[in-house]
Amino acid sequence: MSETHPPHDEVVRMTGITITFPGVKALDGVDLTLRAGEVHALMGENGAGKSTLIKALTGVYRVDAGGIEVRGEELAFDGPEQAQAAGISTVYQEINLCSNLSVAENVMLGHEVRRGPFIDWRATRREARRFLQRLHLDLDPRSMLASHSIAVQQLCAIARALVVDAKVLILDEPTSSLDKAEVAELFRVVRTLRDEGVAILFVSHFLDQVYAIADRMTVLRNGRFVGEFRTAELPRRELISHMIGRTGEALAGIEQQARAAVTSHSSRETPLLTAVGLGKDGSVQPFDLALYPGEIVGVAGLLGSGRSEVARLLTGADRPDHGEMTVHGTPVRRATPLASLKRGVALSSEDRKREGIIGDLTVRENVALALQASRGTWRRVPRRELDEVVQRYMVTLNINPPNPNALIKNLSGGNQQKVLLARWLATSPRLLVLDEPTRGIDIGAKAEIQKLVTDLAADGMSVVFISSELEEVLRLSQRIVVMRDRQKVAEIENGDDVGTGTVLEAIAASGESA
Amino acid sequence: MTTPTSTPGARGADRGLVLLRRVADHGLLWPVVALVVLIVACGLKSPGFLDVALRDGHLFGQLIDLLRNSATPLLLALGMCLVIATGGIDLSVGAVMAIALAVSLTFLDGAADPGAPATVLLAIGLGLAAGVVGGSFNGFMVAVLGIQPFIATMILMVAGRGIAMLITQGQITTVTSPPFKSIGSGFVLGIPTPVVIAAAAFVLVAVLVRRSALGMFLESIGINREASRLAGVRSRSTTWIVYVIAGTLAALAGLVYGAPTMAADANNIGLLKELDAIMVVVLGGTKLDGGRFNLGGLIAGALLLSALERAVIIFQLPSQTTPLFKAVVLIAVCVAGSPILRDRVQARRLRARAARPVEVAA
Numbered sequence A: 001m002s003e004t005h006p007p008h009d010e011v012v013r014m015t016g017i018t019i020t021f022p023g024v025k026a027l028d029g030v031d032l033t034l035r036a037g038e039v040h041a042l043m044g045e046n047g048a049g050k051s052t053l054i055k056a057l058t059g060v061y062r063v064d065a066g067g068i069e070v071r072g073e074e075l076a077f078d079g080p081e082q083a084q085a086a087g088i089s090t091v092y093q094e095i096n097l098c099s100n101l102s103v104a105e106n107v108m109l110g111h112e113v114r115r116g117p118f119i120d121w122r123a124t125r126r127e128a129r130r131f132l133q134r135l136h137l138d139l140d141p142r143s144m145l146a147s148h149s150i151a152v153q154q155l156c157a158i159a160r161a162l163v164v165d166a167k168v169l170i171l172d173e174p175t176s177s178l179d180k181a182e183v184a185e186l187f188r189v190v191r192t193l194r195d196e197g198v199a200i201l202f203v204s205h206f207l208d209q210v211y212a213i214a215d216r217m218t219v220l221r222n223g224r225f226v227g228e229f230r231t232a233e234l235p236r237r238e239l240i241s242h243m244i245g246r247t248g249e250a251l252a253g254i255e256q257q258a259r260a261a262v263t264s265h266s267s268r269e270t271p272l273l274t275a276v277g278l279g280k281d282g283s284v285q286p287f288d289l290a291l292y293p294g295e296i297v298g299v300a301g302l303l304g305s306g307r308s309e310v311a312r313l314l315t316g317a318d319r320p321d322h323g324e325m326t327v328h329g330t331p332v333r334r335a336t337p338l339a340s341l342k343r344g345v346a347l348s349s350e351d352r353k354r355e356g357i358i359g360d361l362t363v364r365e366n367v368a369l370a371l372q373a374s375r376g377t378w379r380r381v382p383r384r385e386l387d388e389v390v391q392r393y394m395v396t397l398n399i400n401p402p403n404p405n406a407l408i409k410n411l412s413g414g415n416q417q418k419v420l421l422a423r424w425l426a427t428s429p430r431l432l433v434l435d436e437p438t439r440g441i442d443i444g445a446k447a448e449i450q451k452l453v454t455d456l457a458a459d460g461m462s463v464v465f466i467s468s469e470l471e472e473v474l475r476l477s478q479r480i481v482v483m484r485d486r487q488k489v490a491e492i493e494n495g496d497d498v499g500t501g502t503v504l505e506a507i508a509a510s511g512e513s514a
Numbered sequence B: 001m002t003t004p005t006s007t008p009g010a011r012g013a014d015r016g017l018v019l020l021r022r023v024a025d026h027g028l029l030w031p032v033v034a035l036v037v038l039i040v041a042c043g044l045k046s047p048g049f050l051d052v053a054l055r056d057g058h059l060f061g062q063l064i065d066l067l068r069n070s071a072t073p074l075l076l077a078l079g080m081c082l083v084i085a086t087g088g089i090d091l092s093v094g095a096v097m098a099i100a101l102a103v104s105l106t107f108l109d110g111a112a113d114p115g116a117p118a119t120v121l122l123a124i125g126l127g128l129a130a131g132v133v134g135g136s137f138n139g140f141m142v143a144v145l146g147i148q149p150f151i152a153t154m155i156l157m158v159a160g161r162g163i164a165m166l167i168t169q170g171q172i173t174t175v176t177s178p179p180f181k182s183i184g185s186g187f188v189l190g191i192p193t194p195v196v197i198a199a200a201a202f203v204l205v206a207v208l209v210r211r212s213a214l215g216m217f218l219e220s221i222g223i224n225r226e227a228s229r230l231a232g233v234r235s236r237s238t239t240w241i242v243y244v245i246a247g248t249l250a251a252l253a254g255l256v257y258g259a260p261t262m263a264a265d266a267n268n269i270g271l272l273k274e275l276d277a278i279m280v281v282v283l284g285g286t287k288l289d290g291g292r293f294n295l296g297g298l299i300a301g302a303l304l305l306s307a308l309e310r311a312v313i314i315f316q317l318p319s320q321t322t323p324l325f326k327a328v329v330l331i332a333v334c335v336a337g338s339p340i341l342r343d344r345v346q347a348r349r350l351r352a353r354a355a356r357p358v359e360v361a362a
Helices: A050-057 A080-085 A103-108 A121-134 A150-163 A180-195 A207-213 A236-244 A248-259 A307-315 A337-343 A363-375 A383-396 A413-425 A443-458 A470-476 A500-508 B008-025 B029-045 B062-085 B093-110 B117-144 B149-167 B178-185 B193-211 B214-223 B225-230 B235-258 B273-283 B296-314 B319-337 B339-361
Strands: A010-021 A024-035 A039-043 A065-070 A073-075 A088-091 A168-172 A199-203 A216-221 A224-230 A273-280 A284-291 A296-300 A322-327 A345-348 A431-435 A462-466 A479-484 A487-493 B053-055 B058-060
Touching: A010 A050, A024 A039, A024 A050, A024 A065, A024 A199, A024 A216, A039 A050, A039 A180, A039 A207, A039 A236, A050 A168, A050 A199, A080 A088, A088 A150, A103 A121, A103 A150, A121 A150, A150 A168, A150 A180, A180 A199, A180 A207, A207 A236, A216 A236, A224 A236, A236 A500, A273 A307, A284 A307, A284 A487, A296 A307, A296 A443, A296 A470, A296 A500, A307 A345, A307 A431, A307 A462, A307 A479, A337 A345, A337 A363, A345 A413, A363 A383, A363 A413, A363 B214, A383 A413, A413 A443, A443 A462, A443 A470, A462 A470, A470 A500, A479 A500, A487 A500, B029 B296, B029 B319, B062 B093, B062 B193, B062 B214, B062 B235, B062 B273, B062 B296, B093 B117, B093 B149, B093 B235, B093 B273, B117 B149, B117 B178, B117 B235, B178 B193, B178 B235, B193 B214, B193 B235, B214 B225, B214 B235, B225 B235, B273 B296, B273 B319, B296 B319
Parallel strands: A024 A224, A039 A199, A039 A216, A088 A168, A168 A199, A296 A462, A296 A479, A345 A431, A431 A462
Antiparallel strands: A010 A024, A010 A065, A065 A073, A216 A224, A273 A284, A273 A322, A479 A487, B053 B058
16 A cells, blocks of 8 residues: 555546547546645636546546546546545535435435434434534534525535545535525635545636635646646636637737628617616626627626526526616516517527427427417418528528428537527517527538628627637627626727737636625 | 339339338327227127117217217317327316316206206306316416426316315206207217217317417427427416316316216216326327327327227126226337337348348358
């Protein structure tokens, strides 16, 4: 045991981890080292390979190459049980506890105090209370888990990690549904554990939180290892450059060329839509925004920064708690998707599968849905008109296969996206909000959609364009709204002097108010 | 023209094969096969079974009885099918039958002249209104309060018979009203009235659902409720409407079913009919998990159900075993139509075809 002893504080050492899925290299030679008594943040954009790496560490995925050492011992995980036996414990964003059991039952599950074949409930509850107190949590072990807030449930999940004597604790997006006070409480508990010598892996999209709690961070990009850094030595701007993969300067050149394509069609005289102090509790802080006909407004920000939430409020998908909105100068009273459609406001959701396609219906029916809904149940869109609309968009959007009777679930992602665009365009909207319209689709379809967006704006439509790809946002938009930590932090007039650096600066700016 | 498969004869055979494949893949193949088999079997066992006679301008015969008996399950299944399309279920239709009949007969019982056409029309209207109220309650629970349809409609399923009992004040209300009785046992143009009513309801619902956008909305709600909402579909009111339709059709079924006896037996009218209705929907090729639905299949399903009940009598089997035979037919039809089984069979066929040349070569 002593001959392969690593430096005393290294608990987990993953080296050269490679995982291949059919046709995709999800991870390619990634290293990760976790040390006792340290909080380590795993950073990267969507699809960078964070969750794949976590699943390799927790034994859910088998690694194709590379090694995992836990406390100096080489381990080959055959399943999650072995990872757990090695002292690796995970707390997920969605709590994987039983909400209809008591706190004590959840914390002690599988480790109840036994007396012969029976469980000694009194002793079990006493033990549970002891573990909770180690985290300075004063909870009644008999209370139902469901009676507590999500934050407290999460803390119970962490207490459970103590019960199984975890050496490594993985916190996967633990703060995404917590408010500020709850995050502070969570961090207090995390620091307690850290001081007890537990190695903690922390994953979060909130930069401020990462900088508040993490001692070190590992950055991934496109399944590759970018580097390991000490938090104190890595400025935010550099971190974001590492995550996105280009430096602000390198990007500037590309944009200068693309910029010429954006010509300003907007008059900025009478706004199509204005939002004043529009916000929703627990979703996005109140913001002001005015949208003009013929203008493309980009929304930039990291995932979870409140981009989609803005889109949902503008289009009636969510009901605002604060503020006011007017469309064509008329105040909006009923915020529903149908009312928005009738006002000429349409949302293309980022979640194509859950909030977009109706899988078992045909392409024709999927295109027809919103148009038909805006006309009501009883006034059916005449078949001839519908066929004409479907045919037009099949051609202009180049939908493949060009068969209106195909079930949409059998189309590729890019073509599904085009069918959904056709659905919204068929309603002749005056404002089209596109949330990640180019995510997960191939380059060709992406370029087609980008071109469509500029053409639509040239025809006088107002477009809100949300994308994780900064270059795309910069190339298309006349104005860019920057979101951070569910707050609108800046509104940048796009111009020759604006580059990715400008936007990154705004995204990264330390949020005193956040 | 050099390869053997492109000779005209072979091409014709190919086309025949394609047609055969399409028939085989059609969801209604097995229910229709089962129906034909049952009718032929009954005809062989009881020679008079297939005879249809015209007496006093009315059609008579066992096949006509079969049609008449299919009316109630078809009416129930029509509503059930729409509810199932939205991803729901309505367990209360049997109880609603009892309530509607209790309302109608109690009203007739208290009326001065139970035989007067206006009184009978009002009685029918009140019975149907009871169905509208019951359906509205279900729809409210499901669409507005968001209670799971199974539980929400179970409330009325359990409470409904008590309500019917309250209406009849614990009695089995019996009335004499020939016009009312005729909706269950009369004839229109020689055809039994229940058959005419069920056919009219079928056409009405089919037109309502398929000529408007209601059918598409029901399917889209059943497949993906959130995406439908974001596309502007009023999923709440649409879901509500569907339960109201189901309740109204259930009430109509109750009146048609109870009219021949003119006795509002709150405990037994429509007992377990909700399960028959669900079975008809399944036999008709509509999946219970919502989405795509098939109204035409309901006719085949309802006929199959009553043919089965009739067959048990003809083959002189104890009537308590009827549910067993229903179960056997349901299992057989479902297994035959199972996509997994079909894929397996297809895969084996392909393998056999791929293996053949090798054998020839060896």
